[in-house]
Amino acid sequence: MSFFHSLRWNLFAAITTIMACCLALISFLNYCNFEKDLHSFVRSRFMVVGQDLKNTVEYGLNLGLGLQELKNIQQLIVDTKERDTDIADLMVLDQQGTILFHSNPGQVGQQAEADWLQHSLPHRDGPALHTSNPAGQQTVLPIVNQFNIMVGSLVLSYPSAVINQPKAAMRAFLLRRFVIIFTMFSLLTMFLVFTLTNRLLAGVNELADDLEQLAKGTPGAGGLAADSELAAPYGRFVATYRQLQNGEKS
Amino acid sequence: MAAMGQKQAQVLILSLSMVLLLSAAALISMLAMGEFERVLVPELDKKGVRLAESVRSLLVKSIGYGVPLDRLNGTTDYFDEVLAEHEETRYLALTTSSGTLLYASSELPKQLLTPLFSQSSKKNKESTILGPYYNLSLPLVVDGRQLGTLHLGLDNTFVRSRIKEIGYDILTVLVIAFILTFELMLLIFSTLVDSPIQAIKSRLVTLAQGSFTELVMVKSNREFDRIHRLLNRVTEDSIPAKQLSKVQDQPIIDVRGLLFLFIFSAMFPLAFLPIYIAQLYEPVFGLSKEFTLSLPFASYYLFTALAIGFAGPWSEKVGRRRPMILGSLLGSCGYLGCGLAPNLLLLTISYCLAAIGFGLVMVACQGYIVDNNPKEQRTSAIARFWAGFFSGTLCGTGIGAVLADRIGFAPTFLVAAVLSLLSALLMIRLINNPAGQQQKSKKTLRLRHVRTLLSNGRFLALVFGLSIPAKICMTGFMFYLIPRFLDSVATGQSTIGRILMIYSLMFVFVGPPLSRFFEKRLNSTMMSILATMLAGLALLMAAWQPGLTTIIAAVTLYALFRSSCAPATTTLMLTVSSQEVKTLGAATVISVALLVERLGNILGPILAGLLISAYGMQWAMAGYGILTLAGALLVILVFWGHRQTHCHDKLEETA
Incomplete structure (x- = not known):
C-alpha cells in the first residue's frame, strides 16, 4: 500500500494543512497590527518635531514677519536635523514650491521639483500629509499666517529604512517562529496520528487478516471480536460463504 | 478493535489535534507579542524624548523672553493640551531645581512622583520606571544655569494595550480555527473512515444474503480497499467469473464538511458587504441612495429563492452531484465578480450569480442527505446539515470581517472565490451520486397547497406575524442595518464581524438548550408570542440609544429570543394547521411556510433602504422593532379572535 494513499498520511496532511493556514493567518494578522502601530508611532514622533518647527515658524509670522524674513529658521532646521539622526531632510517651501530654508543650505532657493511634492501640494490644507516614495517618507505640514492663510509648507523627510528595517526584521522573526513552531507541532501531530491511527484501523486490519485466512481456507477463520461494528454482518457472511463452499464440495 | 474503540x-x-492547533496558535501569538513590545517600546521612548524636548524648548523660550519660572501663566493648560494630543502620555510636571513642584498637568500621580522630584536631573535625559509610568526627566537649562526639571510620564503599558487590541482578532481566529478543524476532521473521518466502513458493512450484508454477484472495482490502494479485494477474491472463488458483474466503489459521504466549506466562503461578505456597496454607489434612475444600496441585497435573496425553487425539481432529475458542483462554481464566479466589479451594477449581477449558487448547493445538499440516509436517520442527518450550515456562517462572518479589515474588501472576495472553488473541487472528487440512483420525491409543492394553507387564518397570522417579520429583521436589520450603522460610528470591520457572529453563536449554542428549557414550562403559543415581543423590545432598545454597547446588547438579546422561539413557532404552525397536516403532510406545511417567509428575506433590505432614506438609521431600527411587536400583536388578535369564535361555536353546539 502506498504511503501517500494511506489514512495516516491523509489525516496528517489535513491536520498540518489546517495548522499551517491558521498559523499563517495569525502571523499575518500580527504583522498587520505591528505595521499599523509602527507607522503610527514613527509618524507621531516626526510629527512632534515637525509641529515644533511649524509652531516656531508661525510664531514668527504672527509677529508680522514674512516667511522669507525668518532667518533664524535656517539654523533651527540645521540644528534639529543634527539632533535627530533619523531625519533625512527638513525644508520650508513657499506656495510656489521654492525652497526657503533647507537642512542642506545648498538647496535653498531651488525649486522643489519632486513629483511627490507636486502631487501633495494641492492637498496640503489638512493638518498634515504623510506620503511615501522611493526616496523616503515625508510629513508635510501647512504653514499659516495670522490671518489663517496658508503661506508655505514644512516638509520633513526621513528614510524609509526607519520603517522598513523593523518591518523586515519582524517579517523575518515571524517567519522563523512560524517555521519552528510549525515543524515542532507537525512532528507532534505525526506522532499523534501515527499512534492513534493504529487503534483506528485495528478493527479493519483484524477483518482483513481474518478474511485473508478465510480466503485461504484456513480452519478457525471467520470470527471477529464480538463488540466490533462489523462482527455481526461478517459472521452472517462467513456462514453464507461456508454454506456455499460446502454446497459446492458436496 | 471494537466499534466504540474506533x-x-x-x-x-x-481532540488532540485541536489541542495541538490551539497550543501552536497561542505560542506563536505570545512570541509575536513579546517581539512587538521589544521593537515598539524604544519607538515610544524616542517619541517621548522628542515631545519632552519640544515642551522644554517652549519653556526655555518663554524664560528667555524674561518671564520668571514661577510666573509662566497658562503652563498647566498647555501641559493638559499636550497630554490630550498624545494619547500615550500620562502627565507633565515642572519642578524647581530644589524639587518644588511648580506646574503639573491635571492628572498627576503626586505620591509616586514626590521622591523623584527631590532629585534634580543633571543629565540631558534620565528615564525611570515608576509603577505604571515610564518617566522622562529633562533639565531646564537657561544660560548655562539649571532652573528646574521637566518630567514627562508615558504609559508603561501603552504598547501592551495596543498589542492587546489585536487579541480579539486572534481570539476570533482561534475560535474559528477550532470550529474549522472540527468540521474538516469530521469531513476526513466521514470520507476516509466512516463511509468505507459503511460500504464494507453494506457489502457484507449483501454477501450474507447470498448475493455473490458483484465485484467491487477499487481505484486506490487504501486500507479499506484491501478488504474489498479480499471480498472480490472470496466472491470469485464462490461463483464462476462470467456470472459476476463489476461495480465501482462509491462510498456515500456526509456532506456536512463540504457544506461547511461552501457556507464558510459564502458568508465572508456578510459583515462588510453593505459598506462595500456604499463605496461603489452611484445614482441610479433618480432612486434614493439608501434604496439603491439595498437593491443588491434584495436581489441576492430574490435569486436565492428562485434558485431554491428551481433546484429542487432539477436535482431530482439530474442527481444531486451536478447542482452541488455547479452551485459552488457559480458561487466562486460570483465572488470573483464581486471582487473585480467596478460598479454597483456588476456587483449586483455577480452577487446574484453567487445567490443562485447558494440556492443550488443548499437544496442539492439537503436532497443528497434525504437520498442517502434511511428514513429513521434523516432527522439527525438534517440536524448535522444545519450544524454545518451555522458553523460555516459563524466562521465565515468572523474571518471575512477580519480579512476585510486587513487586506480590503476586494481581496477578501477573491479569497471567498478560491474557497468556493475548493469546495467545488472537493465535491467533484468526493460526491458519488449519479442520476437515477436517488429516491424520487413523490410529493412536490403545488400552488393549491399554498392556497389551502393560507386560507387558514391562524397559519396566515403566524407566517405574516412571526416568520416574515423575523426574516425581514434578519436580512434588513441584522445583515444590512447593523453593518451600516456600526460603520457610521467608526467601528472596525473585525468588530462588526464579531458582533454578527453573536447572532450565529446564539442560534448554534444558546437557542436550542434555552428552547428545550422553556418548552417544558410554557406552551408554544405563549413562548412564540412572548419571545417575539421581547425580540421587538430588544430592537427598540437599539433604536432608543444607538451605540456600540447598545447594539451588542440588542443583537445578543434579539438572537437569544429569536433562536429560543424558532422551534416553538414551527410546532405552533403544525398545531394550528393540524387538518392540513393530515391531508398534505407535515413536510408540505413546513415547505409552504419556508417558501412564503422567503418574502421577508427579500423585503428586509428594501425596507431598510426606504426607512433609512425617509427617517434615518435610528428610526429605521425603531421601525424593525415596531414591525416585530406589531407582528406579535397580530398573532395575539387572530388567536384571541379564533378562541372567541371557537367558544361561541361550542356554546351554540351545546345549546
Missing part, C-alpha cells in the same frame, strides 16, 4: 480513537485524534 469512535474513541476518532474523538481522541480530533
Whole structure:
C-alpha cells in the first residue's frame, strides 16, 4: 500500500494543512497590527518635531514677519536635523514650491521639483500629509499666517529604512517562529496520528487478516471480536460463504 | 478493535489535534507579542524624548523672553493640551531645581512622583520606571544655569494595550480555527473512515444474503480497499467469473464538511458587504441612495429563492452531484465578480450569480442527505446539515470581517472565490451520486397547497406575524442595518464581524438548550408570542440609544429570543394547521411556510433602504422593532379572535 494513499498520511496532511493556514493567518494578522502601530508611532514622533518647527515658524509670522524674513529658521532646521539622526531632510517651501530654508543650505532657493511634492501640494490644507516614495517618507505640514492663510509648507523627510528595517526584521522573526513552531507541532501531530491511527484501523486490519485466512481456507477463520461494528454482518457472511463452499464440495 | 474503540480513537485524534492547533496558535501569538513590545517600546521612548524636548524648548523660550519660572501663566493648560494630543502620555510636571513642584498637568500621580522630584536631573535625559509610568526627566537649562526639571510620564503599558487590541482578532481566529478543524476532521473521518466502513458493512450484508454477484472495482490502494479485494477474491472463488458483474466503489459521504466549506466562503461578505456597496454607489434612475444600496441585497435573496425553487425539481432529475458542483462554481464566479466589479451594477449581477449558487448547493445538499440516509436517520442527518450550515456562517462572518479589515474588501472576495472553488473541487472528487440512483420525491409543492394553507387564518397570522417579520429583521436589520450603522460610528470591520457572529453563536449554542428549557414550562403559543415581543423590545432598545454597547446588547438579546422561539413557532404552525397536516403532510406545511417567509428575506433590505432614506438609521431600527411587536400583536388578535369564535361555536353546539 502506498504511503501517500494511506489514512495516516491523509489525516496528517489535513491536520498540518489546517495548522499551517491558521498559523499563517495569525502571523499575518500580527504583522498587520505591528505595521499599523509602527507607522503610527514613527509618524507621531516626526510629527512632534515637525509641529515644533511649524509652531516656531508661525510664531514668527504672527509677529508680522514674512516667511522669507525668518532667518533664524535656517539654523533651527540645521540644528534639529543634527539632533535627530533619523531625519533625512527638513525644508520650508513657499506656495510656489521654492525652497526657503533647507537642512542642506545648498538647496535653498531651488525649486522643489519632486513629483511627490507636486502631487501633495494641492492637498496640503489638512493638518498634515504623510506620503511615501522611493526616496523616503515625508510629513508635510501647512504653514499659516495670522490671518489663517496658508503661506508655505514644512516638509520633513526621513528614510524609509526607519520603517522598513523593523518591518523586515519582524517579517523575518515571524517567519522563523512560524517555521519552528510549525515543524515542532507537525512532528507532534505525526506522532499523534501515527499512534492513534493504529487503534483506528485495528478493527479493519483484524477483518482483513481474518478474511485473508478465510480466503485461504484456513480452519478457525471467520470470527471477529464480538463488540466490533462489523462482527455481526461478517459472521452472517462467513456462514453464507461456508454454506456455499460446502454446497459446492458436496 | 471494537466499534466504540474506533469512535474513541476518532474523538481522541480530533481532540488532540485541536489541542495541538490551539497550543501552536497561542505560542506563536505570545512570541509575536513579546517581539512587538521589544521593537515598539524604544519607538515610544524616542517619541517621548522628542515631545519632552519640544515642551522644554517652549519653556526655555518663554524664560528667555524674561518671564520668571514661577510666573509662566497658562503652563498647566498647555501641559493638559499636550497630554490630550498624545494619547500615550500620562502627565507633565515642572519642578524647581530644589524639587518644588511648580506646574503639573491635571492628572498627576503626586505620591509616586514626590521622591523623584527631590532629585534634580543633571543629565540631558534620565528615564525611570515608576509603577505604571515610564518617566522622562529633562533639565531646564537657561544660560548655562539649571532652573528646574521637566518630567514627562508615558504609559508603561501603552504598547501592551495596543498589542492587546489585536487579541480579539486572534481570539476570533482561534475560535474559528477550532470550529474549522472540527468540521474538516469530521469531513476526513466521514470520507476516509466512516463511509468505507459503511460500504464494507453494506457489502457484507449483501454477501450474507447470498448475493455473490458483484465485484467491487477499487481505484486506490487504501486500507479499506484491501478488504474489498479480499471480498472480490472470496466472491470469485464462490461463483464462476462470467456470472459476476463489476461495480465501482462509491462510498456515500456526509456532506456536512463540504457544506461547511461552501457556507464558510459564502458568508465572508456578510459583515462588510453593505459598506462595500456604499463605496461603489452611484445614482441610479433618480432612486434614493439608501434604496439603491439595498437593491443588491434584495436581489441576492430574490435569486436565492428562485434558485431554491428551481433546484429542487432539477436535482431530482439530474442527481444531486451536478447542482452541488455547479452551485459552488457559480458561487466562486460570483465572488470573483464581486471582487473585480467596478460598479454597483456588476456587483449586483455577480452577487446574484453567487445567490443562485447558494440556492443550488443548499437544496442539492439537503436532497443528497434525504437520498442517502434511511428514513429513521434523516432527522439527525438534517440536524448535522444545519450544524454545518451555522458553523460555516459563524466562521465565515468572523474571518471575512477580519480579512476585510486587513487586506480590503476586494481581496477578501477573491479569497471567498478560491474557497468556493475548493469546495467545488472537493465535491467533484468526493460526491458519488449519479442520476437515477436517488429516491424520487413523490410529493412536490403545488400552488393549491399554498392556497389551502393560507386560507387558514391562524397559519396566515403566524407566517405574516412571526416568520416574515423575523426574516425581514434578519436580512434588513441584522445583515444590512447593523453593518451600516456600526460603520457610521467608526467601528472596525473585525468588530462588526464579531458582533454578527453573536447572532450565529446564539442560534448554534444558546437557542436550542434555552428552547428545550422553556418548552417544558410554557406552551408554544405563549413562548412564540412572548419571545417575539421581547425580540421587538430588544430592537427598540437599539433604536432608543444607538451605540456600540447598545447594539451588542440588542443583537445578543434579539438572537437569544429569536433562536429560543424558532422551534416553538414551527410546532405552533403544525398545531394550528393540524387538518392540513393530515391531508398534505407535515413536510408540505413546513415547505409552504419556508417558501412564503422567503418574502421577508427579500423585503428586509428594501425596507431598510426606504426607512433609512425617509427617517434615518435610528428610526429605521425603531421601525424593525415596531414591525416585530406589531407582528406579535397580530398573532395575539387572530388567536384571541379564533378562541372567541371557537367558544361561541361550542356554546351554540351545546345549546
